[in-house]
Amino acid sequence: MFNLKKTKYKNTFRIKKFSLNRLIFFKKNYILFAFLTGLGAGIFAVLFMNLLNLINYLVLQNIVEYIQPRPAGEGGISETYTLVFKKPYLLPLTVGLGGLISAILVYLFSPESAGVGTDSAINAYHTQKRLSIKSSIVKLITSAITIGTGGVSGREGPIALIGAGIGSTIVNFFKLEKRERKLFLAVGLGAGIAAIFKAPLAGAIISGEVFFKKDFDIESTVLSFIASITSYTVYCLFFGFQPIFLTNIPTYIEVSHLFFYIGLGIFCALITRVYVFFFHKITEIFNNLKLPFYFKPLLGGLMSGTIGAFIPIAIGNGYGWLQLIMDGKITDPYFIASGIIGVILGVSFTLGSGGSGGVFGPSVMIGGLAGALFSILLNTFFNLNLNVTSFMIVGMVSLFGSAAKAPLSTLILVAEMTGGYSLLLPAMISVFTAYFLSGKRSIFPSQVDTKFDSPAYKDELGVYILEKLKVKDYMKNPITITPEASLNDAFNLMKKKFIFGLPVVKNEELVGIITKTDLLEIPVKEREKKKVQDIMSKNLITVRKSDTLAYALEMMINYGIGRLPVVKEEDKKKLIGIIERTDIGKALREHLGIS
Numbered sequence: 091m092f093n094l095k096k097t098k099y100k101n102t103f104r105i106k107k108f109s110l111n112r113l114i115f116f117k118k119n120y121i122l123f124a125f126l127t128g129l130g131a132g133i134f135a136v137l138f139m140n141l142l143n144l145i146n147y148l149v150l151q152n153i154v155e156y157i158q159p160r161p162a163g164e165g166g167i168s169e170t171y172t173l174v175f176k177k178p179y180l181l182p183l184t185v186g187l188g189g190l191i192s193a194i195l196v197y198l199f200s201p202e203s204a205g206v207g208t209d210s211a212i213n214a215y216h217t218q219k220r221l222s223i224k225s226s227i228v229k230l231i232t233s234a235i236t237i238g239t240g241g242v243s244g245r246e247g248p249i250a251l252i253g254a255g256i257g258s259t260i261v262n263f264f265k266l267e268k269r270e271r272k273l274f275l276a277v278g279l280g281a282g283i284a285a286i287f288k289a290p291l292a293g294a295i296i297s298g299e300v301f302f303k304k305d306f307d308i309e310s311t312v313l314s315f316i317a318s319i320t321s322y323t324v325y326c327l328f329f330g331f332q333p334i335f336l337t338n339i340p341t342y343i344e345v346s347h348l349f350f351y352i353g354l355g356i357f358c359a360l361i362t363r364v365y366v367f368f369f370h371k372i373t374e375i376f377n378n379l380k381l382p383f384y385f386k387p388l389l390g391g392l393m394s395g396t397i398g399a400f401i402p403i404a405i406g407n408g409y410g411w412l413q414l415i416m417d418g419k420i421t422d423p424y425f426i427a428s429g430i431i432g433v434i435l436g437v438s439f440t441l442g443s444g445g446s447g448g449v450f451g452p453s454v455m456i457g458g459l460a461g462a463l464f465s466i467l468l469n470t471f472f473n474l475n476l477n478v479t480s481f482m483i484v485g486m487v488s489l490f491g492s493a494a495k496a497p498l499s500t501l502i503l504v505a506e507m508t509g510g511y512s513l514l515l516p517a518m519i520s521v522f523t524a525y526f527l528s529g530k531r532s533i534f535p536s537q538v539d540t541k542f543d544s545p546a547y548k549d550e551l552g553v554y555i556l557e558k559l560k561v562k563d564y565m566k567n568p569i570t571i572t573p574e575a576s577l578n579d580a581f582n583l584m585k586k587k588f589i590f591g592l593p594v595v596k597n598e599e600l601v602g603i604i605t606k607t608d609l610l611e612i613p614v615k616e617r618e619k620k621k622v623q624d625i626m627s628k629n630l631i632t633v634r635k636s637d638t639l640a641y642a643l644e645m646m647i648n649y650g651i652g653r654l655p656v657v658k659e660e661d662k663k664k665l666i667g668i669i670e671r672t673d674i675g676k677a678l679r680e681h682l683g684i685s
Contacts, residue, residue, distance in 0.1 A: 093161070102326070106471045110448060119658060121311055121313075121316060123260055123264070123274060123313075124274075124277055124313040124314070124316040124320075125316055125317070125320055126260055127253070127256055127257045127260055127274055127277050127278045127281055127317045127320075127326060128277075128281045128284075128316060128317030128318060128319065128320025128321040129320050129321070130253075130256035130260075130278075131252065131253035131256055131278055131282045131284075131285055131317065131320075131321040132281070132320060132321035132322070132323065132324025132325050133324060134226060134230060134249065134252045134253070134256065134282070135249050135252075135282060135285035135286050135321065135324075135325045136324065136325055136328050136329075136348075136568075137230060138230045138233070138234060138248065138249055138252070138286075138391055139245070139286070139325075139329065141230065141231070141234040141238075142233075142234040142237055142238050142245065142376075143238075145234055145235060145237075145239065146158070146237075148238075148239040148327060148405065149184050149188075149238055149239045149240070150184070150238070150239070150240055150405070150406065153177070153180060154175060154177050154178075154180045154181050154184060154240070155172070155175055155176040155177050155180070155400070156172050156175035156177075156405070157170060157171050157172045157175075158171060158172075158405065158406060158407075158408070158410055158412065159171035159410025159411055159414055160409070160410040160413070160603055161334050161335050161336070161409045161412065161413040161587050162332075162334075162335060162336030162413055163288070163330065163332045163335060163336065163409055164329070164334065164409070164410075165334050169572060171410060171414075172402075173402065174270035174402075175402070176674050178399035178400075179399065181240055181395040181396075181398050181399045181405070182391070182392045182393075182394075182396045182399060183392075183393030183395070184239045184240055184395065184400065185241050185391040185392070185394050185395030185440075186388045186389070186390075186391035186392040186395060187239065187388070187391070188235045188236050188238070188239030188240070188241055188391060188392070189234055189236060189239075189387030189388050189390055189391030189440070189443065189445045190384060190385070190387060190388040191232075192233075192235045192236050192387060192445060192446045193232075193383060193384035193385075193386070193387040193388070193444055193445070194384050195231060195232050195235075196228060196232055196348040196444075196583040197383055197384050198227070198448065199224065200222075200224055200225040200228035200610075201230050208246070208247045208251065208279070208300065208448050208449070208450065208534060208640065209247075209534045209535060209536050210249045210251050210536075211250050211251045211254035211275065212300065212301050212534055212536040212537055213278050213536035214254065214258070214275060215254075215272055215275050215276060215279075215546060216273060216301065216536060216538060216544045216545055216546050217500060217545060217546070218545075218546050220258055220262060220269055221251070221254055221255040221258035221259070221275065222255060222258070222259060223255060223256065224261045225251070226251070226252040226255035226256060226259075229248050229251050229252050229255070229446065230248065230252055230445035232248075233245065233247075233248035233384070233446045233447050233448075234248075234250035235446070236387075236440065236445050236446045236447050237406050237407055237447060238406070239391075239396075240395055240398055240405045240406050241391060241394055241395075241406065241435030241436075241440040241445055241446060241447065242397075242398070242404050242405065242406070242408075242432075242433060242437040242439075242440045242452055242455070242555070243406075243407075243440050243441060243445065243446070243450055243451065243452065244407065244437075244438060244447055244448035244449055244450040244451025244454075245286055245407055245446025245447070245448065245451060246282075246283055246286050246287060246448050246450030246451055247280035247447055247448010247449060247450055247451075248394065248446065248447055248448055249285065249286045250279045250282045250283050250448065250450075251279075251282075252278075252282055253278035253279050253280070253282025253283070253285075253321070254275045254276075254278045254279040254282070255278065255283045256280070256281075257274035257275045257276070257277050257278025257281075257317075257452065258271055258274065258275050258278070260274055260278075261274050261275075268404075272546050273309060273310050273313070274313075274577065275308035276297045276298065276301065276307060276314070276315045277297055277317045278314070278317065279296075279297055279300070280293040280294050280295075280297025280298075280310070280311075280314040280317065280318050281293060281297075281314065281317035281318050281320070281321040283296055283450070283503075284314075284318035284319075284321050284322045285318075285321040285324065286321055286325070287334070287450075287503060287506070287507055288322065288325070288326060288329075288331070288332075288333060288507065289322075289503050289506035289507060290315075290318040290319050290321075290322040290333055290506075291318070291502050291506060292499050292500070292502040292503035292505075292506050293314065293318035293321070293322070294311055294314035294315045294317075294318045295311060295314075295349055295498060295499040295502055296496060296499035296500075297310045297311055297314040297318075297501065298310050298311035298314070299496045299498055299499045300494065300496050300499065300534070300537075301537065301538075301544070302495075302537060302538060302540055302541065302544075303495040303530070303532060303537050303538070303539045303540075304495075304539050304540050305539070305540040305541050306498075307541070332595065333506065333507055334409060335409070335412065335413055335416060335483075335507055336413065336416075336417075336506045336514055337416055337479050337483065338416075339477065339479055339480055339483070339512055340477055340480065340512070340562045341511070341512050341514070342512075343480075343515065343516055346389055346515070347476065347515055348519060350465075350468065350481075351476075351481075351484060351516040351517075351519045351523075352475060352519060352523055353464070354460075354461060354465075354481060354484060354485060354488060354519065354520045355465050355488050355519065355520035355521065355522070355523025355524040356483055356523060356527060357460060357464050357528070358457060358460055358461075358488035358489045358492060358520070358524040358528075359488075359492055359523065359524040359525075359526075359527035359528040359620060360527075361430065361456065361460050361489060362489055362492045362493045362524060362528040362529075363529055364434065365434050365453075365456060365489075365493060365533070366493055366528075366529070366532070366533055367531075368434055368435065368438050369434075369437065369438045369441075369442060369449070369533060370531070370535070371438075371441075372438040372439060372442035372443075373438070373441075373442035375442075375446065376389075376390065376442050376443045383444065385609050386443045386444045387440075387443045387444045387445040387446075389443060390439040390440055390441075390442060390443020390444070390445055391439075391440065391443070391445065393435075393439040393443075394435075394436045394437075394439040394445075397432050397435050397436050397439070398432070398436060399412075399428060400432075400577075401428050401431075401432030401436075403425075403429035403432055403433060403455075403459070404429065404432030404433050404435070404436035405436075407449075407451050408429075408433065408455050409451070409454075409455070409550075411429065411455075412455065412458040412459070412462075412482065415458070415459075415462045415478070415482065416478070416479045416482060416555070418478075420581075421466060423463055423466050423467055423470070426459050426462050426463045426466070427459075427463055428462065429455075429459045430436065430456055430459045430460060430684070433452050433456050433459070434452075434456060435457050435663045436452070437449060437452035444592065449493075449494075449533050449534075450490065450494075453489055453490040453493050453533065454486045454489075454490055454492065454504070455485065456489055457485040457486040457488060457489030457490055457507060458482045458483070458485055458486045458487045459482075459485070460488075461478075461481040461482040461483070461484055461485020461486065461488075462478055462481065462482045462485070463478075463479070464481055464485065465478045465481035465482075466478060468667075471685055472546065473655035480513055480516070482516045483504055483513055483517070484513055484516055484517045484520045484521075485520075486500075486504045486507075486657050487500050487501055487503075487504045487517045487520065487521045488520045488521045488524040489524065490503075490504075490519075491521040491524065491525055492521070492524035492525045492527075492528035493528070493532070493533040494532060494534060495525070495532045495534075495537060497521045497522060497525045500521065501514065501517055501518065501521060502631070504517070505517075531646045543647075545647060555678060555681050556638060556639040556640035556643060556674065556677070556678065557638050557639075557640040558638070559638060559639040559640075559644055559681070560635065560636060560637070560638060560639070560679055561633055561634070561635050561636070561637045561638070561639060561656055561667075561668075561669050562635035562636065562656075563677075564602025564639065564661040564669060564673045564674070564676070564677050565656045565666075565667035565669045565673070566668055566669070566670075566673065567594050567667065567668075568655070568656075568665055568666075568667055568668040569583070569587055569589060569592060569623055569668075570592060570593050570594070570595040570665065571583060571592045571593075571594055571595075571604070571622055572594070572596060572622070573594050573596050573601060573602065573621065573622050573623035573626065574621055574622070575615035575621065575622050576617065576618050576619075576620070576621060577609055577612055577616075577618070577620050577621065577622060577624075577625070578617040578618045578623050579622075580592060580604055580609060581606075581609050581617060584606050584609075590605060590606045590652060590653070591603060591604065591605040591606065591624075591652065591653045591668075591670075592604050592605075593655045593665055593668060594622055594623070594626050595665055595670075598664070599662050599663040599664070599665075600630065600632070600655055600657065600662075600664070600665040601623075601626075601628070601663075602622075602626035602627055602630065603626060603627050603630060603653075603655065604621070604622050604625065604626040605627075605652075608625050608626070608627070609625075611625075612625065618645060630655065631644065631645055631649050631654060632654060632655045632656070632657045632662060633654050633656055633657075633669065634656065634657060634658070634659050635654075635656055635659070635666065635667065636659060637668075639674050639677055639678075642654055642669055642674060643674050644673075646671055646674075652670060652671045653668055653669065653670040653671065654668070654669050654670075655668060656668060656669055662683065
């Protein structure tokens with residue numbers, strides 16, 4: 091009989107035993123821990139907003155003499171705002187100085203809190219890193235400085251990391267298991283977003299969705315309802331329970347207008363691709379700059395501030411500008427289009443250079459502006475009567491849902507932000523159109539496709555089942571290519587056979603492997619000239635047919651590969667098969683009874 095205790099995955103036996111104990115433990119303590127996480131996230135959200143407003147007042151209003159418009163839910167109805175401010179030449183200096191101060195604080199006290207807050211939390215979730223309360227405090231201060239001095243950044247990303255840090259700290263304080271750290275980190279992230287967006291339901295859902303592109307963690311969602319309601323209540327006791335935006339949305343959507351929401355989804359998908367490309371490209375450029383870490387946000391801030399000096403929408407958090415467009419006070423398509431460009435470049439320079447903050451807010455901004463531009467242009471050129479506010483709200487959902495690969499939670503999120511639940515049908519049409527057309531790349535580099543791809547779930551994906559299954563029973567006959575073949579031949583063969591990698595064989599010996607990713611890095615014009623041997627990987631990771639699928643999966647995860655050549659027991663150069671990650675997934679589904 092198979093003895094789990096003798097395998098190297100000794101903790102797999104504990105998984106089944108632990109689940110019953112965890113159910114009892116949940117009834118006793120999990121609710122309390124979720125409440126404490128939500129309470130902490132709510133308090134930190136209040137502190138963060140107060141500090142942000144203070145810095146905004148001291149720097150933007152008193153030094154630059156620029157008053158940002160605010161959305162109705164944050165007091166924007168009774169406030170004045172500045173369309174053309176008196177000292178635009180000071181804005182690059184304030185944003186650059188804010189970036190420098192933030193970077194120095196991060197460098198000295200909490201390097202793990204640098205950059206995009208949500209992505210840092212996602213990375214900690216998958217790698218099971220510890221986040222401390224110190225990192226939460228540093229993130230609170232640095233993000234308030236970055237946004238308050240005029241940097242284009244979102245306040246939701248910082249509070250997501252802050253909430254995740256609180257959840258992680260509770261796990262550390264009560265000395266819980268590593269599994270609980272992942273759980274309450276997610277709960278804290280959702281609680282933070284629930285507070286700052288005034289969206290408890292969306293906060294709970296996003297805690298299970300944002301970590302994956304194509305998967306969902308239902309376990310954290312259950313506890314997140316408690317934490318999100320708590321953080322939302324604490325925050326709203328200070329800032330009011332009204333939604334962020336005041337909207338006038340028709341209760342009835344004309345059926346003929348649904349076609350235009352498909353068009354909006356396509357439009358948002360195109361903008362998403364541009365947005366994600368520029369964000370990662372500028373980040374890559376700054377990462378390669380030979381400058382001290384703390385000078386990069388200074389340079390990025392100078393660039394972002396220069397953009398904001400010409401495009402006021404691209405300053406700090408621009409939700410107030412969306413409110414003005416919703417109210418019909420701004421209708422100029424050129425002003426709105428420039429805002430889209432300005433926010434994309436502004437957030438890319440602010441955060442890509444290492445500045446502190448998040449991409450939630452800027453993504454919502456870009457989406458709202460895209461919806462406004464799309465509907466205003468259609469109304470102007472085709473004499474239509476589309477409701478601009480409705481298209482703005484759906485644009486917010488479509489762009490962020492496609493950029494973050496989190497369509498479900500953003501549907502609820504924007505509905506709670508605006509009170510626009512009547513738009514769920516057109517929003518669903520638009521967001522999933524944008525989601526499927528926006529490409530695979532996410533605005534969050536640390537996201538993975540599924541739990542199957544996350545190191546955090548390595549011990550929970552039926553490893554005890556995979557330990558009993560052998561490679562020989564699931565490997566396939568290999569499709570091979572010679573090292574002298576052209577890259578064009580290799581590409582066409584992969585395309586014809588619907589595969590993503592080819593073992594390279596010469597004189598019946600395995601000499602390398604080439605993948606579609608390798609080929610896509612070579613320009614099309616050069617593929618006919620170059621040969622497989624020029625770019626194939628010679629650092630071969632192989633398995634034998636007697637190895638278990640658990641071992642094969644471990645090799646794939648450790649080396650970040652999707653397939654392994656299967657070689658003879660006594661001869662590692664003799665290829666006899668190929669095993670892919672999909673083969674292991676299929677085997678696991680078969681034994682779990684999942685079709």
